[in-house]
Amino acid sequence: MKNIVILISGRGSNMQAIVNAAVPNVRIAAVLSNSETAEGLKWAAERGIPTDSLNHKNFTSRLAFDTAMMEKIDAYQPDLVVLAGFMRILTPEFCAHYEGRLMNIHPSILPSFTGLHTHERALEAGCRVAGCTIHFVTAELDCGPIVSQGIVPILDGDTADDIAARVLAVEHKLYPKAV
Numbered sequence: 001m002k003n004i005v006i007l008i009s010g011r012g013s014n015m016q017a018i019v020n021a022a023v024p025n026v027r028i029a030a031v032l033s034n035s036e037t038a039e040g041l042k043w044a045a046e047r048g049i050p051t052d053s054l055n056h057k058n059f060t061s062r063l064a065f066d067t068a069m070m071e072k073i074d075a076y077q078p079d080l081v082v083l084a085g086f087m088r089i090l091t092p093e094f095c096a097h098y099e100g101r102l103m104n105i106h107p108s109i110l111p112s113f114t115g116l117h118t119h120e121r122a123l124e125a126g127c128r129v130a131g132c133t134i135h136f137v138t139a140e141l142d143c144g145p146i147v148s149q150g151i152v153p154i155l156d157g158d159t160a161d162d163i164a165a166r167v168l169a170v171e172h173k174l175y176p177k178a179v
């Protein structure tokens, strides 16, 4: 059995997809967040999954927060740490500590559109497709080795929200498979 710790910041729909997929030989050891009000925490707790949070606002530096978070994560002895909408830029120390066992999902076809507002930027650039990328995390933002990618069309008249919804449906299929 492999232990997985999932980190979220908000609704956690990707986390829910991974939990619901009941991946063979995988135990969701914990769902952790940088916000005690992340909606996904409640969902996980209701299903008997251990949850916890650490508010980054209570730390004086990025490294102090990451170090405390690493301690929490390591208590669950994870084989894999899964970032699922965890809206934090990670320190090189955090990335090095989990090298090769830290995954992220990013809502663009990397290496295009790293960072935020990916669907708006794809629209502005006139792209005809959008998508998502699951990758191992390295210290460089949204740049680690790619595990898998999903692609959807951008249709005439689409808003960024339309694209986000279309991409999210693909994320929910792709992330459990990647795990």
Ligand code: GRF
Pocket (backbone or CB within 6 Å): 008, 009, 010, 011, 012, 013, 014, 015, 084, 085, 086, 105, 106, 107, 132, 168, 171
């Ligand atoms: C997803 O679009 C994911 O690609 C990005 O953040 C969003 C998280 O959504 N990293 P959710 O919290 O999993 O619903």
